[in-house]
Amino acid sequence: MRQRTIAKSVEIVGIGLHKGVPVKMRLEPLDSNMGIIFYRSDEGITIPLAIENVVDTKMATVIGKDGVVVSTIEHLLSALYAYGIDNIRVVLDNDEVPVLDGSSSGYCMLIDEAGIKELEASKKAIKIKKEVEVTTSEGKRVALKPSNHIIYDFSIDFDHPVIGEQKFHFDYSIDEYKESISKARTFGFLHEVQYLRSIGLALGGSMENAIVLDNTKVLNPEGLRYDDEFVRHKILDAVGDMALLGYTLVGEYDAHAGSHYLNHLLTKKLYENEENYEIIDLEEADEESKVFQTAYARA
Template sequence: MQETTIKKAVELVGIGLHRGVPVKMRLEPLGAGEGIIFYRKDKNLYIPLHPDSVVDTKMATVIGKRDESISTIEHLMSAVYSYGIDNLLIILDNDEVPIMDGSAMSYCMLLDEAGIATLNASKKVLKITKEIEVREENKYVKLKPSNSMIFDFTIDFSHPVIGKEYLRFEFSKKAYLQEIAKARTFGFLKEVQYLRSIGLARGGSLENAIVLDENRVLNPEGLRYPDEFVRHKVLDAIGDLSLLGCPIMGEYEAYAGSHALNHALTKQLLANPDAYEIVETKGTNEEGFVLGAAYAKE
């Protein structure tokens, strides 16, 4: 498989989830080996996608440099990762990625409009060779060897609508579009006042999140999947792991995982070079973005 970018520039306008201000986002192609780069047009500031760029993980994954930041990148990056895009310039005129409907589906539609272009360079994959784990009390996230990309996620909320949910998802672009992309972020009505007092969730509404009171879902349309909550956690995890810079071949497992734990996992993995190797994929892009055993050691 070859590295990819998008065929043409595309853009959209939406509201930022936490500050609640309008944001214009434009995606532009980049050449082979350039990676994924964010650009704050209003600050003339480039921020590369990398675990070292993360400056906050409270309620969202935030990257930054020189006291400037870009918040809530995980839903967009989940879509970009799932489309197998290796090189991309993401231009924003404010400090948040637009939240759209709270899922990744709007970004998938934008990428469909842009189209995928192959480049003259072989796609690299990060292959997990040894288990890496990060724990916080009873919560944990881990990566372990596998010949495919699997997400094994459990959540457990003391809420009558959610409770304990479990999903084992074997990654492919097709499966992502059908099973993960439409899952929305969620929050609890009792937390909204506090979040807004610390400058978060000011753009949140029933249009871009699942909102729950003590007993029920407040969105009149209900849920998109019976287990939409754990599916959105997988969506987030895909976006958070995209900061590693290339597709992963391995199994991700989480119990009550979070942005903070995912970030710690990426840092710990990169700090242990014996836990992974970079391999070069075989096959053609026409097969679609599906990672399997078809790889060659670089």
């Protein structure tokens, strides 16, 4: 199995979630072994996607270099990672990735428009060998576990009548991602949105790009896309955050009430000990290669 990029450049203009200003984004193909690279055309700064370049995880996953940042990268990364894109340049003229409708389905459509191109170099993956876990005193937990498959399990428990307890099991394939995960939107509570706007954040947030809830109900006139859209979006975020590993994951991600912050700690902890993982070549690893060939097969 070989590395992947996109077949041609594609471009969109959208609104940034926090500043609320238009952002032009262009996705460009890259050659083998170049990875995922963000380029701020307005600043002339290149920021490779790497764990050491993560500078903030409070409201979104943010990477930066030399004081220049790119924010809210997780939805785009989720789609790129789901499609197995190894090499791509993301060119932006502002400091946020466009939020689109608050999900990653628009990015999936953009990748479909660009097409997938296989490169000459063999594709590598990171296989989990030993369980790695990060927990908090409040009972929040994220973990990576050994598996010959690609699995995401997530549970949440919100004291809200619309959300409550939700669980979702995602057995990875591109088609299943597009159908069950990519359409799930980000969500927030009205009082949180009001506070964020008071401090100059979420200025681009609206019911067109997020699920908004008050104390008892969903305020969006169209309602939910799935009854459990909230936990599905948490998986969407987790897939994007795992792109920071730098390789396609072979293993199981398991979380309860996970977050961008905990996901960042998890990826750092995994790399602290080489006994936790193995970098495998999918041209040589027959069993794992078959898993990806099945997952990448389009219906």
